[in-house]
Amino acid sequence: MSDTLTKLAYQGFQQGKSIFGLTHKNLSSNLKKLLYPELEKQVKTLAPAVLQKLQERMERLLEVDWQDAEQGVYPTSILFDNPWEDFFLYYPVVWIDLFQIWERLKNKKYQEFSPDIETEKYPKYYLQNFHYQTNGYLSDLSANLYDLQVEILFNGTADPMRRRSLAPLINGLKIFSDTPPYQIRVLDVACGTGRTLKFIRYALPKASLFGTDMSPAYLRKANQLLSQIPGELPQLTQANAENLPYLDNYFHAVTSVFLFHELPAPVRQRVIEECFRVTKPGGVFVICDSMQMDDSPEFMPLMENFPVLFHEPFYRHYTTDNLQERLEKAGFVNITTEVYFVSKYWVAHKPLEKEG
Numbered sequence: 001m002s003d004t005l006t007k008l009a010y011q012g013f014q015q016g017k018s019i020f021g022l023t024h025k026n027l028s029s030n031l032k033k034l035l036y037p038e039l040e041k042q043v044k045t046l047a048p049a050v051l052q053k054l055q056e057r058m059e060r061l062l063e064v065d066w067q068d069a070e071q072g073v074y075p076t077s078i079l080f081d082n083p084w085e086d087f088f089l090y091y092p093v094v095w096i097d098l099f100q101i102w103e104r105l106k107n108k109k110y111q112e113f114s115p116d117i118e119t120e121k122y123p124k125y126y127l128q129n130f131h132y133q134t135n136g137y138l139s140d141l142s143a144n145l146y147d148l149q150v151e152i153l154f155n156g157t158a159d160p161m162r163r164r165s166l167a168p169l170i171n172g173l174k175i176f177s178d179t180p181p182y183q184i185r186v187l188d189v190a191c192g193t194g195r196t197l198k199f200i201r202y203a204l205p206k207a208s209l210f211g212t213d214m215s216p217a218y219l220r221k222a223n224q225l226l227s228q229i230p231g232e233l234p235q236l237t238q239a240n241a242e243n244l245p246y247l248d249n250y251f252h253a254v255t256s257v258f259l260f261h262e263l264p265a266p267v268r269q270r271v272i273e274e275c276f277r278v279t280k281p282g283g284v285f286v287i288c289d290s291m292q293m294d295d296s297p298e299f300m301p302l303m304e305n306f307p308v309l310f311h312e313p314f315y316r317h318y319t320t321d322n323l324q325e326r327l328e329k330a331g332f333v334n335i336t337t338e339v340y341f342v343s344k345y346w347v348a349h350k351p352l353e354k355e356g
């Protein structure tokens with residue numbers, strides 16, 4: 001396929017995902033109004049100018065995603081990656097689960113777990129039905145539905161947003177150009193179902209990849225996904241990001257996608273400090289998470305609506321939290337930020353050790 005045709009196909013593919021996400025949200029919101037009128041919430045309406053800006057930001061995200069693939073940062077084939085099997089298996093279940101979600105909303109139960117789930121070993125902040133998900137992050141069903149739910153939430157742009165971490169990751173690794181590619185170690189903290197690790201595998205086919213997450217169910221799902229792709233299987237370990245089970249200075253690069261908005265402020269600091277500890281001097285740390293009030297004030301209504309519509313108890317604080325300051329406090333230097341669509345990226349470096 002010529003480049004122009006591939007680009008058109010990619011744009012069409014993304015448009016399809018966007019239409020699907022919007023249609024699903026419209027239908028489910030109308031059904032909720034009909035069945036649970038009492039659950040209608042006061043949310044801010046988005047002005048046409050805000051919606052226009054949002055559309056422009058989305059188009060820019062997709063354009064840069066395309067350009068990175070075209071320039072070889074990652075293969076164009078991964079632009080079309082989609083968990084089709086999961087889609088056909090679990091999309092009907094997304095609808096069935098909605099009824100449980102609405103019941104949970106009606107009864108205002110946001111920390112509800114099945115009795116067979118051992119909750120004792122997890123920190124209290126983690127025991128939440130984030131996004132009102134049934135069993136939070138602690139069941140196989142939740143792990144099976146997660147990617148579909150996130151794709152619907154972001155109108156099909158979750159993966160393009162994750163892929164924005166790849167160029168800074170590859171750039172940050174240039175300092176280790178004398179190290180053989182198979183000796184490069186990259187850790188994805190809170191890897192969830194493994195989608196970012198999958199993209200990293202295609203961008204760095206020879207590197208040793210590692211992923212940690214607190215949820216055994218999400219790690220099982222990640223293992224399923226990652227064992228289907230060629231190359232060495234990433235090492236997946238269950239761990240709290242506040243206490244990573246690795247030696248100091250072990251990784252050439254560390255990434256983390258969509259984690260920090262789900263952590264209380266002091267935990268955000270501890271996780272950043274752990275990421276600093278395990279990164280090698282000269283190594284890079286890339287964070288991808290939600291946009292914030294200071295970089296995107298025009299999207300304030302959107303950021304205010306998010307925790308009203310989804311159970312996100314730490315999001316409001318996150319939107320005004322100064323992560324740059326937190327990164328500096330941990331010891332990171334040379335920190336830059338970028339915003340794409342509704343995500344923000346911090347690229348931070350661990351200083352090289354001074355020669356004694």
Ligand SMILES: C[S@@+](CC[C@H](N)C(=O)[O-])C[C@H]1O[C@@H](n2cnc3c(N)ncnc32)[C@H](O)[C@@H]1O
Binds near residue numbers: 239
């Ligand atoms: C919104 S999901 C993001 C998952 C994945 N990175 C992605 O791109 O979809 C948040 C993830 O963080 C994990 N998590 C939350 N708090 C954690 C902690 N303290 N330590 C390790 N993982 C944590 C959850 O289990 C979940 O998989």
